[in-house]
Amino acid sequence: METFREYLPPVVLVLLVLAVGAIEPGFLAVDNLLTVTADTMTLFLMASGATFVIMMGGIDLSIQGVASMTSCIVAALLPELGFAAVPVALFAGAASGLLCGIVSTRLRIPSFIASLAISGIVTTVAYWASDTRSVLIAAGDRDSFLAWAVGDTGPLQNEILVGLVALLLLGLLLNGTPFGRYVRAIGSQERAVVASGIPVERVKILAFTLSGLMAGLAGVVMAGRLGSGSPTLANEFLLPAIACIIVGGTAITGGVGSIFRTFIGALTIAVVRIGMTFVGVSVFAQQIVFGLILVLAVAITMDRSKVTTVK
Amino acid sequence: MAVSFSRRIRSLAPVLVLLALCLVIASTNSNFLSVSNLIRLLSAAAIPLVLVMGATFVILMGSIDLSVEGVVALAAVAASMLVANDFTSLDLGFVALPAAMLLGGLLGLANGLLHVRLAIPSFMTTLGIGFACVGVATAILGGFTVRISDRTFRELTLGRLFDVPYSVWVAGLCVLVAWIIQERTRIGRWVYAIGTDEHTARQVGVPVERTRILVFALAGVFYGLGGAMSASQLGQGHALLSQGRLFTTITAVVVGGTALSGGVGSVLNSVVGVLVVIVLANGMVLMGIEPFVQQGVQGLLIILAVSLALDRSRLAVVK
Numbered sequence: 001m002e003t004f005r006e007y008l009p010p011v012v013l014v015l016l017v018l019a020v021g022a023i024e025p026g027f028l029a030v031d032n033l034l035t036v037t038a039d040t041m042t043l044f045l046m047a048s049g050a051t052f053v054i055m056m057g058g059i060d061l062s063i064q065g066v067a068s069m070t071s072c073i074v075a076a077l078l079p080e081l082g083f084a085a086v087p088v089a090l091f092a093g094a095a096s097g098l099l100c101g102i103v104s105t106r107l108r109i110p111s112f113i114a115s116l117a118i119s120g121i122v123t124t125v126a127y128w129a130s131d132t133r134s135v136l137i138a139a140g141d142r143d144s145f146l147a148w149a150v151g152d153t154g155p156l157q158n159e160i161l162v163g164l165v166a167l168l169l170l171g172l173l174l175n176g177t178p179f180g181r182y183v184r185a186i187g188s189q190e191r192a193v194v195a196s197g198i199p200v201e202r203v204k205i206l207a208f209t210l211s212g213l214m215a216g217l218a219g220v221v222m223a224g225r226l227g228s229g230s231p232t233l234a235n236e237f238l239l240p241a242i243a244c245i246i247v248g249g250t251a252i253t254g255g256v257g258s259i260f261r262t263f264i265g266a267l268t269i270a271v272v273r274i275g276m277t278f279v280g281v282s283v284f285a286q287q288i289v290f291g292l293i294l295v296l297a298v299a300i301t302m303d304r305s306k307v308t309t310v311k
Numbered sequence: 312m313a314v315s316f317s318r319r320i321r322s323l324a325p326v327l328v329l330l331a332l333c334l335v336i337a338s339t340n341s342n343f344l345s346v347s348n349l350i351r352l353l354s355a356a357a358i359p360l361v362l363v364m365g366a367t368f369v370i371l372m373g374s375i376d377l378s379v380e381g382v383v384a385l386a387a388v389a390a391s392m393l394v395a396n397d398f399t400s401l402d403l404g405f406v407a408l409p410a411a412m413l414l415g416g417l418l419g420l421a422n423g424l425l426h427v428r429l430a431i432p433s434f435m436t437t438l439g440i441g442f443a444c445v446g447v448a449t450a451i452l453g454g455f456t457v458r459i460s461d462r463t464f465r466e467l468t469l470g471r472l473f474d475v476p477y478s479v480w481v482a483g484l485c486v487l488v489a490w491i492i493q494e495r496t497r498i499g500r501w502v503y504a505i506g507t508d509e510h511t512a513r514q515v516g517v518p519v520e521r522t523r524i525l526v527f528a529l530a531g532v533f534y535g536l537g538g539a540m541s542a543s544q545l546g547q548g549h550a551l552l553s554q555g556r557l558f559t560t561i562t563a564v565v566v567g568g569t570a571l572s573g574g575v576g577s578v579l580n581s582v583v584g585v586l587v588v589i590v591l592a593n594g595m596v597l598m599g600i601e602p603f604v605q606q607g608v609q610g611l612l613i614i615l616a617v618s619l620a621l622d623r624s625r626l627a628v629v630k
Contacts, residue, residue, distance in 0.1 A: 059434070061377075061438075103614055107614065107617075107618040108618070109614065109617050109618055110571065112375065112434050113375075113561070113565075113571060113613065113617060114614065116558075116561065116610075116613065117609075117610040117611070117613035117614045117617075118610060119610070120558055120606040120607055120609050120610025120613070121606075121607045121610040121611065123603075123606045123607070124603055124604055124605075124606050124607030124608075124610075125607070127601075127603035128601075128603070128604075132601075132603060231603075236442075236445070236446075238438075238442075239438060239439065239442040242438070252432070252435060282450065283446075283450045284446075284447055284450035284451065286446075286450075287442070287443050287445075287446025287447050287449075287450060288443050288446070288447065290442070290443065290446070291439040291440060291442055291443030291446075292439070292443075294435070294438075294439045294442075295425050295429065295431060295435070295436055295439045296429075298429075298431050298432075298435050299429040299430070299431050302430075302431065
């Protein structure tokens with residue numbers, strides 16, 4: 001059963017790619033596949049950090065607000081600070097994640113409500129940073145300071161490289177460090193972890209900080225791709241981001257999951273979207289399909305033995 | 312004795328906060344207590360009150376409903392397309408009102424069914440349904456805004472009785488209905504029983520599943536009405552007209568003193584909560600603070616209210 005769950009998402013992805021290819025052979029062209037992957041990377045970046053939080057059995061609803069905020073910050077500061085605007089924006093993202101973690105753990109507020117509250121605060125910061133407008137990024141600034149995110153290296157779009165680096169680093173963090181093992185353990189059996197003396201609160205705060213940092217990075221890359229930052233830039237990205245984590249096979253009950261699964265999940269969501277467009281499913285119906293995919297994926301991946309009452 | 316005293320203070324705290332807030336704002340700004348400003352306050356509170364009546368029952372069960380914005384948006388778009396408008400050739404007048412409530416009720420029913428039958432946490436199902444609703448509303452209109460030309464439908468919120476907008480009377484009626492449901496029906500009792508201890512409730516024969524589904528549907532009916540009222544108030548229907556409603560709703564419920572863990576609170580608490588949020592927003596406008604700061608302040612309010620109200624003894628593990 002576990003191996004089945006492990007390999008189901010990649011197999012589904014390959015089948016979906018082949019199915020869409022059968023309908024529209026042009027889809028399988030290498031160039032096209034690379035473009036699709038590059039387009040999906042912002043979504044993956046946003047979901048990658050949140051994967052840690054979900055693996056602990058929590059949730060981070062602030063990621064779209066954080067991404068919008070960093071897009072505003074980077075767009076507003078690029079003319080003055082140049083490249084330094086990027087670390088400032090990333091720092092702001094990490095700081096909001098840190099705040100979210102502190103509020104959730106130290107004040108013992110459930111993570112969905114803590115992160116909802118934080119999303120209100122970061123939205124205010126976004127409006128403040130952008131002066132309530134969308135802030136354009138000059139083409140020159142973009143080429144000199146954001147080329148690492150939106151340019152090309154050889155045949156590869158840089159979005160893909162950024163995504164792969166994130167996949168590698170976060171994967172190592174989750175699978176090769178004590179922090180990663182603690183995250184997994186907290187998700188499986190939090191009471192036992194608390195009893196064994198592991199600093200649970202610190203691990204949780206760090207996971208939320210990572211989530212904020214990666215959402216912040218997603219916002220910066222998005223701003224680079226769109227050439228502007230705005231307080232509503234990443235709206236409507238929260239649900240797809242959570243969907244890629246869950247569709248990849250990470251359970252919201254915690255314990256089970258990986259960054260690679262989220263990567264697969266993000267590509268799956270993208271291929272489903274493109275496939276539906278090719279087949280002629282209206283945008284109208286696509287939204288309903290995505291809502292249902294999420295709900296079904298949650299139902300399938302959830303570990304029922306862990307929840308006695310479902311609230 | 313000490314426990315009951317601190318508990319009494321706790322239950323009065325929201326009212327005290329409201330009074331203190333009013334005093335502070337009134338002492339710095341003489342316009343605050345003027346009749347026209349008080350009517351403006353009530354009028355601003357009307358739609359949040361209607362939404363909060365639904366959300367309170369859900370939260371009393373220990374669940375959460377994140378679909379508020381989606382359901383309100385879709386109901387508003389549907390209502391605006393049923394009355395005389397520039398998008399469809401329909402002109403059904405007040406049929407739009409029950410239609411929006413029915414639509415809201417059905418979406419709420421979908422929330423409840425998915426949550427209970429598939430045993431998925433409510434924040435997840437309602438997030439999915441809410442997102443799908445906003446998406447559908449956007450897709451129907453394709454970015455277009457429906458303009459309502461039906462004068463009588465707009466009277467629903469703009470017309471006045473004793474100088475007070477009808478919307479306020481409608482909201483008052485909703486509060487009364489919700490209060491009766493809470494105090495005088497079995498559903499009301501069962502909501503508290505489920506929120507306090509679901510296992511025990513089940514053992515003494517409370518139909519937990521049916522109650523849960525029904526409460527989500529009921530909440531949807533209130534959101535549908537709120538959507539129709541939003542359309543009437545703005546004279547428009549579009550997918551983004553409900554932006555910020557979820558935030559205000561949750562803030563109002565928790566600031567009113569209803570605990571997210573369930574079982575503690577009431578619809579009257581939520582009335583106080585709405586007034587706190589609205590008075591605070593009004594006060595900030597009177598003091599010349601940028602409107603976008605309100606979301607941040609509401610975020611802080613949520614944190615503050617939840618951390619003060621949470622009954623921590625029941626939370627061994629916080630997820």
